Amino acid sequence: MYKLYTRANSGGFVVEAALALAGVSFDQIDVPKGRLDQAFLDISPLNQVPVLILPDGRSMTESAAICILLAERHPEARLAPAASSPDRADFLRWMFFMSSVTYSADLRFFYAHRYTTDPRGVDAVKQAAVSEMDRSFAILDAALEGRDWLAGDRLSLADIYLVMLVAWHPEVAKVPTAWPNIERLWANLREHRVMKRLNASHDMWPA
Known part of the structure; x- marks a missing residue:
């Protein structure tokens, strides 16, 4: 299962949309703005959201990159044009x-x-x-x-x-x-x- 670290009105919005449109389950953890937490810094060195924890335990930052990965992993959801498409x-x-x-x-x-x-x-x-x-x-x-x-x-x-x-x-x-x-x-x-x-x-x- 995915785990998403995010907060309201942040770049996590588009990642939440991607997960919802793909119909996949995920745990959501809200990260208070400005709070310094070493455990969170370990997965997000810039202390920024969103961070997506992948099912294998690896963490991923950068909302655009996360969206591209989710589109690739869930092609049935048609979150993006297929790799073979001119689009x-x-x-x-x-x-x-x-x-x-x-x-x-x-x-x-x-x-x-x-x-x-x-x-x-x-x-x-x-x-x-x-x-x-x-x-x-x-x-x-x-x-x-x-x-x-x-x-x-x-x-x-x-x-x-x-x-x-x-x-x-x-x-x-x-x-x-x-x-x-x-x-x-x-x-x-x-x-x-x-x-x-x-x-x-x-x-x-x-x-």
Whole structure:
């Protein structure tokens, strides 16, 4: 059985979605924010969630990587385009793009103090982070032009990953006008049964 270390309104949202969509059982352990625990540091050296403990006891961090692994281990759930599908390239491209660009910008905004040694530089770090978020969402919005999903003709974890990230935007009210294609995808997912259930515990967007 899987074991997931997570907390509300964190990157664990997309991993919980993956496990739910795959229909697999898992134990969930909530990790209080800011708490330093050596046992947790042993499996997450950066003291970050999510961490997925695999059935063989090994631990895995990085939400995008966890999602890709779960999609591979549970192909019947169709969490991602198959490895042999032409759409697999888009899935991998956007998962890594969002992980390295958008998620990174979110971290710089919410934890700006970690990214400067000058306390007076915190606001500048935040401003640059928002600009990077906006730039990445513009790219993703363009990729959704004329299509319903980021990779292929059906929902994948890339779409859920995107919705999670856009929900964290500090100026989320501008999403419908700034990125209408992302808003269209997000509106569809807000009605998805699994997304509704998870949002009830994560409070990612207004119900």
